[in-house]
Amino acid sequence: MTTPRRAATLIFHKDGDPASRTFRIPLWQLRLGTIVGTAVGVLVVLGAVLYTPLVRTAARVPGLVHDVERLTAENQQVLELVGRLEYVEERYDQIRSMLGGDLVPELQRPEAALTTARPQYARAPGAPACYESGGSVPRHWPLGQPGVVTRGPVGAGSSEEVHTGLDIAVAQRTPIRAAGGGTVSGVGDDPEYGLFVQIDHPEGYQTMYGHASRLLVSLGDSVQAGQVVGLSGTTGRSTAPHLHFEVRRDGQPIDPGAVVSLECTHGDILVRGG
Numbered sequence: 001m002t003t004p005r006r007a008a009t010l011i012f013h014k015d016g017d018p019a020s021r022t023f024r025i026p027l028w029q030l031r032l033g034t035i036v037g038t039a040v041g042v043l044v045v046l047g048a049v050l051y052t053p054l055v056r057t058a059a060r061v062p063g064l065v066h067d068v069e070r071l072t073a074e075n076q077q078v079l080e081l082v083g084r085l086e087y088v089e090e091r092y093d094q095i096r097s098m099l100g101g102d103l104v105p106e107l108q109r110p111e112a113a114l115t116t117a118r119p120q121y122a123r124a125p126g127a128p129a130c131y132e133s134g135g136s137v138p139r140h141w142p143l144g145q146p147g148v149v150t151r152g153p154v155g156a157g158s159s160e161e162v163h164t165g166l167d168i169a170v171a172q173r174t175p176i177r178a179a180g181g182g183t184v185s186g187v188g189d190d191p192e193y194g195l196f197v198q199i200d201h202p203e204g205y206q207t208m209y210g211h212a213s214r215l216l217v218s219l220g221d222s223v224q225a226g227q228v229v230g231l232s233g234t235t236g237r238s239t240a241p242h243l244h245f246e247v248r249r250d251g252q253p254i255d256p257g258a259v260v261s262l263e264c265t266h267g268d269i270l271v272r273g274g
Contacts, residue, residue, distance in 0.1 A: 130264040131226030138179035138199075138207045140225055141262050142245045143170060143232075150242065153255050164253040165208070165246035172213060172241040174232040179207050179247070179260055184221040184229075193244060194236025197229045203249075210244035211236050226264060 008030050010023040131140060147168040154163040178199055185206070186198030193210030197217060200206050213233025217223060234241045247256040 131224065132181065133224055134181050135202045136180040136182075136225050137201055137203055137205050137259070138247055138256075139260055140177070140179045140264050141260050142177055142179050142207070142209060142243060143168065144175060144177060144264075145170070146262060147174075147243070152257070153253070165244055166256050167242050167244055169240065169242045170232050172231075172233060174241075174243075175228040176209050176212060176230045176232055176243055178223045178225055178227045178229050179245075179256075180205065181225045182207075182223060184217050184219055184223060187215055187217065187219050190236060192237045194238060195230065195233065196236075199223060199229070206248040206251075208244075208246040208248070210246075211238045211242060213241075 006027045007024050008027060010025065011020055147170045149166055150169050151163055151167040153165060154160045176197070180199070180201045182199045182201040182205075184197060185200045186208075187196070189195050190210070193208070195212040195215055196208060196210040197212065197215055198206065198208045209230060211233055212230035213235060214231040215229070216231070217227075217229045223229060232241055232243050245256055247254050247259055
């Protein structure tokens with residue numbers, strides 16, 4: 001006796017139609033159809049998941065091409081600027097060699113508290129006295145050498161920036177000497193003047209020495225004319241080593257060239273720059 005195969009019967013009945021349609025599907029065909037349908041659905045879902053990023057990437061391609069073109073143009077501009085900078089540096093090296101040395105060595109800012117040292121004086125042992133002792137008005141050149149004056153006083157009525165002293169170009173770490181005897185009334189680090197020393201003198205005079213690389217006196221110290229109060233540098237608003245030297249009387253700036261002389265320097269010619 002043959003065992004009938006298991007099957008599933010599907011009956012479809014249309015409203016208003018007295019007849020019905022019957023479909024008998026073997027169970028194995030139903031299972032196979034289910035498996036095939038599921039596989040097709042999974043493939044459709046995977047295709048959508050994988051295809052969507054590709055579509056998004058393809059949509060971004062024009063924008064990426066535009067970004068690449070923009071970056072290429074900017075890179076070309078950078079290369080042109082590098083070329084110009086190299087040219088400027090070459091010209092600067094030529095000017096620096098003409099002036100006689102390394103005018104802008106690496107700036108070394110003090111990391112600890114300002115260091116003080118024993119007083120130093122301008123004259124060698126046994127040499128005739130050049131500087132007077134005690135308090136005195138500022139009449140001495142603030143360096144042991146003439147130096148190069150690159151800028152002088154500029155008043156408020158000028159079209160140029162106001163400048164209240166002398167800028168004297170000297171090598172880095174050149175000794176800065178007090179123009180007269182007095183009392184140190186200010187020391188510190190200013191954004192404009194960098195490391196500076198300020199000295200009060202008799203008869204209402206006051207001197208200030210800026211852009212130093214090191215200070216050798218402290219607030220309240222008594223200093224003699226010619227005493228080394230610091231070493232020149234390029235701190236503060238400065239592009240090359242130099243000394244900014246100011247003379248004031250009763251709080252008003254005056255031209256230092258009108259009151260100081262080169263009597264105690266090692267030369268007798270002051271070269272004035274443009």
